[in-house]
Amino acid sequence: MPAMDRIVLVGASAGGLTAADALRREGFNGSLTLVGEELWAPYDRPPLSKQVLAGAWEPERTVLRQEDGIRGLNLDLRLGCRATGLDPAARTVTLADGDRLRYDGLLLATGLRPRRLPFGHDLAGVHVLRTLDDALTLRTQLCAGPRVVVIGAGFLGSEIAATARGLGLDVALVDTEPTPLARQVGTWVGGLVADLHRGHGVRLHLGRGVTGVTGEDGRVTAVDLDDGTRLPADVVVVAIGSVPAVDWLAGSGLPLGDGVRCDSHCRAAPGVYAAGDVANWPDPTTGGRIRLEQRMNATEQSRAAVRNLLADPGDAVPYTPVPFGWTDQYDAKIQFHGRCPAEARVECVDGDPGARRFVALYHLGGRVVGALGWNSARALRQYRARIGTTAAVTAG
Amino acid sequence: MKVIIDEDKCVGAGQCVLSAAEVFDQRDEDGIVVLLDAAPQDAQRAPVEEAAARCPALAIEVLP
Numbered sequence: 210m211p212a213m214d215r216i217v218l219v220g221a222s223a224g225g226l227t228a229a230d231a232l233r234r235e236g237f238n239g240s241l242t243l244v245g246e247e248l249w250a251p252y253d254r255p256p257l258s259k260q261v262l263a264g265a266w267e268p269e270r271t272v273l274r275q276e277d278g279i280r281g282l283n284l285d286l287r288l289g290c291r292a293t294g295l296d297p298a299a300r301t302v303t304l305a306d307g308d309r310l311r312y313d314g315l316l317l318a319t320g321l322r323p324r325r326l327p328f329g330h331d332l333a334g335v336h337v338l339r340t341l342d343d344a345l346t347l348r349t350q351l352c353a354g355p356r357v358v359v360i361g362a363g364f365l366g367s368e369i370a371a372t373a374r375g376l377g378l379d380v381a382l383v384d385t386e387p388t389p390l391a392r393q394v395g396t397w398v399g400g401l402v403a404d405l406h407r408g409h410g411v412r413l414h415l416g417r418g419v420t421g422v423t424g425e426d427g428r429v430t431a432v433d434l435d436d437g438t439r440l441p442a443d444v445v446v447v448a449i450g451s452v453p454a455v456d457w458l459a460g461s462g463l464p465l466g467d468g469v470r471c472d473s474h475c476r477a478a479p480g481v482y483a484a485g486d487v488a489n490w491p492d493p494t495t496g497g498r499i500r501l502e503q504r505m506n507a508t509e510q511s512r513a514a515v516r517n518l519l520a521d522p523g524d525a526v527p528y529t530p531v532p533f534g535w536t537d538q539y540d541a542k543i544q545f546h547g548r549c550p551a552e553a554r555v556e557c558v559d560g561d562p563g564a565r566r567f568v569a570l571y572h573l574g575g576r577v578v579g580a581l582g583w584n585s586a587r588a589l590r591q592y593r594a595r596i597g598t599t600a601a602v603t604a605g
Numbered sequence: 606m607k608v609i610i611d612e613d614k615c616v617g618a619g620q621c622v623l624s625a626a627e628v629f630d631q632r633d634e635d636g637i638v639v640l641l642d643a644a645p646q647d648a649q650r651a652p653v654e655e656a657a658a659r660c661p662a663l664a665i666e667v668l669p
Contacts (some may be wrong), residue, residue, distance in 0.1 A: 228659070253663065255616070270614075427651055512658065520651065533661070535616055542617060542636060571625045586617035586636020593623070 213519065214239040217312040219292045220454075221245025223253060224318030224485030224507040226273050231284050231383065231512045235519055242310055244302070246291040249341050250279065252576065255504050257344040258368040259537055263278045263375055277522045290443035292319070295461040314518045317469050317483040318511060321451035321502065326360070329422030333483075334429035338369060347446065351554050353441025355379055358432045358568050360419055363387035364536045366448030367402060370411050380411045381440050383432070385417040393534075394549045394581060398569065401562065401583070402538070409539055448524060453487045468500045473527035475514035482518050484510035493529060494578075494597070499569055505533040531596055541565065544586055547579035547596040559588050568592055575599055609638050612653055614664040622632055625652035638664065657662040 216232060217226040221243050229243055230460035230598065234375070252271040260266035279286065288474040294303035295315075302310045309367065323337035330337075336347045347369075352359065355378055359370045364383035368571035382389070384485045388399035403413055414434055422445060432440045453468035463477055464470035471477045475484055483489075485507035492499035501510075509530050517525040535544040536574065553571035560583075568589050571579035576599050582589030608628060614642025621629040630639040640665055645653055655664040 227658075255662070338632050505620070505659075508659060508661060531622070533618060535618060537616070544618065544636075584635070586619060587631040589636075590619040590622060591632070 211401070213237065213313045215242075215310075215312050216240070216316070217242045217244065217310050218316045218318060219244045219302060220316075220318035220343070220485070220487070220509070221247070221251045221288060222305060222318065222320055222485075223273060223504060224250070224320070224511040226251040226318070226350070227508045228316050228318065228484065228511040228515045229284055230274075231515045232519070233282055235516065236520060237515075239313075240483065241282070241284050242287060242312075244287045244290055244304065244310075246289070247340055247342070248289040250274075250276070250288070252341055253504075254339075257341060258338060258365055258435060259372055261341070262338075262348050262351070262369065263343045264352075268345060270339065291457070293457050295458055295463065295481075295556060297462060299483055299540075300480060303539055304480050310432070313480060315481045316511065316514055316518065317477070317481065317487060318485045319454040320455075320486045322454045322456075323447070324450045324452055326419065326422065326447055326449065329424075329445065330427040330447070332422060332424040333427055334424075334443060335422060337447050338365060339438050339451070346511050347444070350444045351376055351378060356441050356443045357446065358383065358385075358440050358442040358444075359446045359448060359449065360432065361448035362386070362413075362415070363403070363448060363450065363465040364390065364393060364534075366378070366446070367406065368538055369446050370450060374406075374409050374411055375539070381414060381432075382406060382411050383414040383417055383419060383440070383444075384432065385416065385418050389413075389415070390536075391551050394543070394545065395551045395553060395555055395571065397555045398543070398549070398581060398583070401565070402541075402543075405539060405541055405565075413492055416441070427591045441494075451486070453489075453500070455487060467498070470498070473529075474517045474525040475510060475528050476517065480518070482514040484514040490528060501530075501532055503532060503534040504518070504531065532548070541584060542586060543581065543583050544589055545581040546589070546593040547571070548573075548578075549579040553578060558592065570595060606645055606647060606653065608640060608643055608645065608667065609666040610638050610652060611664040611666075612637050614662045616662045616664075618661050619629060620661065621656035624656035625649060628653055628667075629656060634643040 291305040469483035489500040580592035
């Protein structure tokens with residue numbers, strides 16, 4: 210193991226906390242600092258747009274680890290504390306409170322910041338959803354405002370629309386793409402997602418851009434679309450994607466560009482690793498680079514990164530996950546292994562799409578690149594092994 | 606070793622079954638975790654701890 214007395218983890222969400230846990234399990238007993246800009250103890254994000262927003266879970270239910278579990282990790286836990294700078298040569302991280310942390314090993318797991326519209330965010334009633342505080346604020350607003358416009362029909366936006374409908378609200382869902390989730394799961398499944406929302410009474414405005422957000426007395430009243438439609442709104446949720454939270458690393462000399470650019474071992478510089486939403490690394494399956502905004506990846510990549518951080522040079526292992534993601538909307542549980550790109554050919558191999566219970570394989574370049582299940586979690590699992598195979602079309 | 610699952614937190618990812626198929630399964634209808642063995646033998650410790658660590662909903666607790 211390289212000389213490693215002090216490890217700093219920046220980002221106290223799933224990735225950072227998993228790394229802390231993995232380091233202790235791997236036998237690291239040096240000083241371990243976990244820095245997070247939010248005040249909440251580390252919590253889980255997937256429930257925010259679902260159980261928390263619906264009011265089914267109290268915020269405490271999202272904690273990733275109970276207090277005694279955190280104590281057992283023997284952390285120097287710095288919550289409500291933002292990292293503001295990194296000097297990879299001096300191996301120091303600077304914090305907003307002026308403190309400077311020396312490290313032998315550093316993991317960057319700072320996640321994402323929500324993208325915003327160039328207008329409208331100064332109005333009350335216009336929200337983004339990334340943090341637990343965001344979710345609680347939005348919930349309060351939803352409880353008071355019956356007309357909701359969700360801008361962006363990706364995973365987050367479509368989940369928020371579903372939750373808002375579940376609360377009995379009047380919901381419009383807007384996206385510039387003609388199909389929801391097309392980039393994430395392709396147009397065929399995306400079309401089924403559109404049907405799902407229509408069936409639950411969401412008004413879809415697809416292939417439409419937002420040209421403006423109108424307000425009165427500082428509060429939003431409507432969203433204007435590029436076809437001239439004006440959607441009355443008490444609450445607007447902007448869910449138009451996210452950007453990696455790397456602004457604080459500008460000028461550090463670290464390779465940046467759609468996140469922190471790592472090698473195949475999750476390493477960005479000597480002693481510096483990245484994991485989760487913020488990490489960008491070479492993908493041997495496509496020959497390009499990859500960055501995953503998936504909960505599963507936060508766990509898997511953090512574990513891989515810290516193992517490599519602790520490994521002797523030469524023993525580091527490339528990170529080559531089979532990605533896994535899911536979304537729960539209404540009564541639909543959609544899960545997928547691998548990639549489900551829009552350009553892939555989709556083959557239904559199990560179940561019945563008409564009954565909204567099926568497994569589909571995604572074929573691209575003569576290989577199976579992904580498998581997706583719709584209300585078929587158990588059946589889907591066996592198809593994971595098909596990913597990467599060149600098997601010709603066969604019934605499952 | 607004792608294993609506790611939280612069905613309400615479970616998202617049906619099935620990562621636990623991939624790690625320890627002798628201890629975990631999934632319900633057919635919704636994919637929610639089914640505990641096959643609440644007190645597995647010590648030989649299962651490594652795969653069960655792997656299952657708990659991989660679970661993207663932290664729905665598995667392993668007690669010594």
